[in-house]
Amino acid sequence: MTETSSLTVLVSEIFGPTIQGEGVLIGLPTVFVRTGGCDYRCSWCDSLHAVESRFRHDWKPMSTGDIWSEVTRLSGGEPLTVSLSGGNPAIQPLGDLIDLGHSEGYRFALETQGSLARPWFARLDTLVLSPKPPSSGMACDRTILTDCVEAAGDGPQTVLKFVVFDVEDFAFAREVSAHFPALPVYLQPGNHTPPPADGEGNVDLDGLTERMRWLVDAVAGERWFAAHVLPQLHVMLWGNRRGV
Numbered sequence: 001m002t003e004t005s006s007l008t009v010l011v012s013e014i015f016g017p018t019i020q021g022e023g024v025l026i027g028l029p030t031v032f033v034r035t036g037g038c039d040y041r042c043s044w045c046d047s048l049h050a051v052e053s054r055f056r057h058d059w060k061p062m063s064t065g066d067i068w069s070e071v072t073r074l075s076g077g078e079p080l081t082v083s084l085s086g087g088n089p090a091i092q093p094l095g096d097l098i099d100l101g102h103s104e105g106y107r108f109a110l111e112t113q114g115s116l117a118r119p120w121f122a123r124l125d126t127l128v129l130s131p132k133p134p135s136s137g138m139a140c141d142r143t144i145l146t147d148c149v150e151a152a153g154d155g156p157q158t159v160l161k162f163v164v165f166d167v168e169d170f171a172f173a174r175e176v177s178a179h180f181p182a183l184p185v186y187l188q189p190g191n192h193t194p195p196p197a198d199g200e201g202n203v204d205l206d207g208l209t210e211r212m213r214w215l216v217d218a219v220a221g222e223r224w225f226a227a228h229v230l231p232q233l234h235v236m237l238w239g240n241r242r243g244v
């Protein structure tokens with residue numbers, strides 16, 4: 001085992017194996033490590049239990065070794081892809097976890113909004129940058145987004161993933177993507193019925209399907225043939241449940 005530091009990571013939940021429901025790794029079995037705390041407050045965030053400070057008492061400071069024990073327990077010791085999400089996982093010191101997992105044959109994907117660049121991004125296998133569109137109410141700092149892409153360098157496969165609710169979001173996705181012509185682009189329809197942070201919440205499947213069709217038409221209409229359009233598969237299968 002690789003020696004690990006005494007830094008702790010604030011963890012909201014560890015769950016799986018399930019399938020990665022979004023973007024470039026869709027369908028791939030994965031264990032999720034969801035960290036607690038975020039520097040953003042997106043209006044439609046579907047993971048508020050890992051964002052809002054009223055839930056911080058549910059978050060646990062864990063050592064790299066403790067996180068790793070849980071990941072290996074859940075995966076039965078069989079290497080798979082670990083998805084690091086949050087909250088914003090870039091806030092946490094995750095470099096040691098990545099190194100430890102790699103030493104045992106695991107792979108790592110990280111989902112972040114691109115608001116904090118970390119040198120350890122270069123040690124990931126997949127970096128999913130999900131800049132926030134106008135409907136989120138957040139402002140995307142293009143300079144820091146570029147820093148994230150540069151921090152990752154040639155290490156991981158870096159991709160862009162945009163949530164799209166409306167025409168303004170679509171235009172934002174188009175414009176930001178144009179700045180990074182080398183990065184694959186994934187578009188997913190926004191979920192209008194994210195769960196209340198402390199409850200279950202049913203999903204508006206008809207609304208999602210309608211927005212998904214609209215998104216396909218928008219991509220086809222603009223001849224944006226490099227874009228991938230995907231639903232949140234886990235939301236279609238299980239609704240807005242936690243831990244899936």
Ligand SMILES: C[S@@+](CC[C@H](N)C(=O)[O-])C[C@H]1O[C@@H](n2cnc3c(N)ncnc32)[C@H](O)[C@@H]1O
Pocket residue numbers: 038044045046047085086087088089111112113129130161163188189190191192194232
């Ligand atoms: C919960 S976030 C956590 C990681 C990071 N904070 C981020 O936003 O990328 C994981 C992914 O879920 C997406 N997401 C959050 N709320 C959503 C919603 N209501 N509909 C569709 N996607 C959503 C985010 O845009 C991001 O791509």
Ligand SMILES: Nc1nc2[nH]cc(C(=O)O)c2c(=O)[nH]1
Pocket residue numbers: 018019020021022032047085086111234244
């Ligand atoms: N199955 C599944 N796929 C996901 N892809 C991104 C997720 C996230 O919340 O970061 C997520 C999630 O929570 N569950």
Ligand code: SF4
Pocket residue numbers: 038039040041042045046047048051086087088113
């Ligand atoms: S950046 Fe991600 S986790 Fe943070 S509020 Fe937005 S969607 Fe939620």
Ligand SMILES: [Mg+2]
Pocket residue numbers: 046047
């Ligand atoms: Mg989610």
